[in-house]
Amino acid sequence: MLKVHHLGRSQSERIVWLCEELEIPYDLVRYDREPTGAAPPAYKALHPVGTAPIIQDGDLVLMESGAIAEYIARRHGDGRLILGPEHPDFADYLFWFHYANASVLAAVMMDVIAARLGAPSATGRKSRADIAFDLVEAHLGKATWFAGSQFTLADIMMVFPLTTMRLSVERDISDSPNLLAYLQRVGERPAYRAAMAKGDPGMTPKLT
Structure with a gap:
């Protein structure tokens, strides 16, 4: 059986959510973070890189x-939640699927690191995270989901930096009605609620 190694408050919530959306059997193995916030040694031992998420599927890690x-x-x-090149929203699907980690996650992580180091906030200019959130808000004013009218893997990739990562560095999104409405749609999905309850039972999803 597919085994999902889930580190609390990490990107691996995406994989738990995906399994719930696809309604496929999986074995969930949870790990709590060390007091420092680092992954425990047992998690790091699973893969040479040692970062979340990690899955095992037979002999594959x-x-x-x-x-x-x-x-x-x-x-x-069976290819569900993936859009192919024949789909009219294929380009949006590809962009947001990759933008999630390549740009949004990296930008928000820069804010997290700056906050931990006590670096002063930049004034008079927007950070990369500000630009990313502005782009998200504008796009969600035109689309129900990131790839258009259809929920896809792009949504599963994008939600983590828009929600759980905001537990590490506060970001006020009260002036982003499109994003707030989108996060409410996410929160209404039974699979998302089930995944968060199983993966991080002591955490309230950051949907506002």
Whole structure:
């Protein structure tokens, strides 16, 4: 059976959510973080890189959330939640699927690191995270989901930096009605609620 190694408050919530959306059987193994916030030694021992998420599928050990998401959707989900090149929203699907980690996650992580180091906030100019959130708000004013009218892997990839990562560094999104409405749609999905309850039972999802 597919085994999902989930580190609390991490990108691996995406994989738990994906399995719930696809309604495929999986074995969830939870790990709590060390007091420092680091992954425990047992988690780091699973893969040479030692970062979340990590899955095992038979003899295969795989990491990187984008790779895992596509692997599971294709190998165990019959390609569900993936848009092909023939779909009119294929370009949006590709962009947001990759933008999630390549740009949004990296930008928000810069804010997290700056906050931990006590670095002063930049004034008079927008940070990369500000630009990313502005782009998200504008796009969600035109689309129900990131790839258009259809919920896809792009949403599963994008939600983590828009929600759980805001537990590490506060961001006021009260002036982003499109994003707030989108997060409410996410929060209404039974699979998302089930995944968060199983993966991080002591955490309230950051949907506002």
